[in-house]
Every structure is written in C-alpha cells, then in structure tokens.
Amino acid sequence: AQSVTQLDSQVPVFEEAPVELRCNYSSSVSVYLFWYVQYPNQGLQLLLKYLSGSTLVKGINGFEAEFNKSQTSFHLRKPSVHISDTAEYFCAVSHALGGKLIFGQGTELSVKP
Amino acid sequence: GAGVSQSPRYKVAKRGQDVALRCDPISGHVSLFWYQQALGQGPEFLTYFQNEAQLDKSGLPSDRFFAERPEGSVSTLKIQRTQQEDSAVYLCASSLPRRGNSYEQYFGPGTRLTVT
Numbered sequence: 001a002q003s004v005t006q007l008d009s010q011v012p013v014f015e016e017a018p019v020e021l022r023c024n025y026s027s028s029v030s031v032y033l034f035w036y037v038q039y040p041n042q043g044l045q046l047l048l049k050y051l052s053g054s055t056l057v058k059g060i061n062g063f064e065a066e067f068n069k070s071q072t073s074f075h076l077r078k079p080s081v082h083i084s085d086t087a088e089y090f091c092a093v094s095h096a097l098g099g100k101l102i103f104g105q106g107t108e109l110s111v112k113p
Numbered sequence: 114g115a116g117v118s119q120s121p122r123y124k125v126a127k128r129g130q131d132v133a134l135r136c137d138p139i140s141g142h143v144s145l146f147w148y149q150q151a152l153g154q155g156p157e158f159l160t161y162f163q164n165e166a167q168l169d170k171s172g173l174p175s176d177r178f179f180a181e182r183p184e185g186s187v188s189t190l191k192i193q194r195t196q197q198e199d200s201a202v203y204l205c206a207s208s209l210p211r212r213g214n215s216y217e218q219y220f221g222p223g224t225r226l227t228v229t
Contacts, residue, residue: 004155032216043117043204043220044156051216090155098144098208098216100169103155 002027004091006104014112015083021076021107023091033074034092034101035065044090050074051097061085086111115139117221119205125227126195134190134224138207145188146218147180148204156204162188195228202226 007022025031032051036044048059055067065076074091088108092101118137126132138145143164148156149172158172164185173180177196182188192199202225206218 006155036220041222043222044206045220046217049217092155100146100158100161100172101148101156101218102158103148105155106153 002031002093002095002102004093004102004104006089006091006107008107009105010108010110012110012112013081016080018079019077019081019085019109021089021091021109023074023076023104025072025074025091025093027072027093027095029095031093031095032097033065033067034094035059035063035074035076036090036092036103037061038088038090038106040087047076047089081109081111083111083113085109117205117207117219119203119221119224121224122222123225123227125229128195128197128228130195131191131193132195132226134192134203134226136188136190136205136207136221138186138188138205139209139219140186142207142209142219143185144208144218145182146206146208147188147190148206149174150202150204150223152201159190159203192226195226197228200226200228 005024034049035047050067058064088106091104120135145162147159150156160180161169162182177193179191202223204223205221208218
C-alpha cells in the first residue's frame with residue numbers, strides 16, 4: 001500500500017527567506033509524485049510533478065522539488081518566499097499515470113513580513 | 114477557459130437528510146475523480162470514472178455513498194441519510210489521461226458539506 005508523510009504540519013517563515021517542505025512516501029512499486037497548493041476556499045492547483053527523467057523538477061511560482069528514490073523523498077523548495085505563498089501544500093503520489101492520488105496530510109506555510 | 118465547477122459550494126444538511134453534489138468537469142476530460150477532505154486533512158480518494166464507467170469505488174466509506182456519471186460528463190455524488198462524520202469538503206477533479214498529456218488532475222473549488 002502507498003502512503004505519504006508530510007513531516008511538518010506548519011512551517012512559519014519570514015518573507016524572502018528560503019523554505020523546504022518535506023515529503024516522504026512509501027510504496028512497493030514505482031510512483032509518480034506531485035505537489036499541489038491550496039489557497040483558502042479554493043481547489044487544489046498543481047505546482048509540479050515528477051513522472052520520469054531528471055530528478056530535479058521545476059514548477060510554477062519559483063518552486064522546485066527533487067525526487068530521491070533511495071530516501072523515498074520528494075521535498076519542495078523555494079529559495080525566496082513571498083507573502084502570497086501563504087497556503088496549504090499537499091504532496092501526493094500515484095502508482096499509475098492518470099490514476100488516483102494518495103495525499104499527505106498537508107503543510108501549512110505561513111509567510112510573515 | 115472554463116475549469117471544473119461544483120455546486121452547491123456550501124450545503125448544510127440535517128442529520129438523516131439525503132444530499133446530491135454536482136460536478137461539471139472540463140469539457141472533453143474523460144477521467145473524473147471524487148475526493149473527500151476532512152477539516153485539517155489531505156484529500157482522500159472516493160471514486161473514479163472513465164467516461165460513464167465507474168472503474169474504482171474502493172474509497173466510498175459506506176453504502177450510503179453513491180456516485181454516477183450517466184453520460185460521461187457531469188457527475189453527481191449522492192449521500193443518503195447523512196451523518197455528522199460526513200461533514201467535509203468534497204472535491205471533484207477531471208483529467209485527460211493520454212500519452213503526451215500531463216495527466217494532470219484539475220480540481221474544482223469543492224462543496225463544503227456540514228451535517229448538523
């Protein structure tokens with residue numbers, strides 16, 4: 001069975017500081033990995049995805065993530081955050097392209113001025 | 114272009130009432146997913162359609178939950194005899210899973226169901 005663990009439920013950070021949101025997964029088969037962002041009262045928006053190829057993937061809004069198969073991790077990073085990045089971030093896995101997503105519990109990123 | 118839309122956005126139901134939640138996917142998207150997101154939790158998979166066929170309903174929590182997509186477009190999630198534990202945001206997502214496509218699931222804004 002697949003599962004996703006987001007190690008931090010809340011991450012407070014000051015504006016323009018770097019941030020890393022951690023995600024670990026467990027699966028006995030190959031997986032596809034995703035990060036979604038959810039702003040208040042809105043649906044989820046895809047930030048980036050890893051399907052195959054380069055383990056460093058770049059997404060929207062300056063975010064990037066690195067797939068580490070040996071550590072079963074897919075941590076999300078941004079070198080300099082903005083107030084507008086304040087939102088809930090979800091890591092998700094799927095074992096089939098186009099298949100259902102298994103989500104982590106979410107990490108609330110709070111950017112302070 | 115139009116994204117995934119859901120209605121109603123908010124629904125308050127008394128315990129024991131039946132509710133119906135609607136999802137309008139992006140036009141042409143063959144795959145449609147329903148997820149349940151409890152307060153402070155990540156979304157959890159409920160069911161999946163490919164066109165009108167319900168290929169996976171393993172996430173439906175009880176036989177009070179029923180979903181349909183009769184013409185392969187609009188989908189309805191029905192909950193019978195609602196219970197307080199059904200209170201959650203119900204998210205719908207659609208995708209066009211084809212080679213060369215991103216396989217991205219596009220999410221609607223959700224329906225927040227509160228059972229009193």
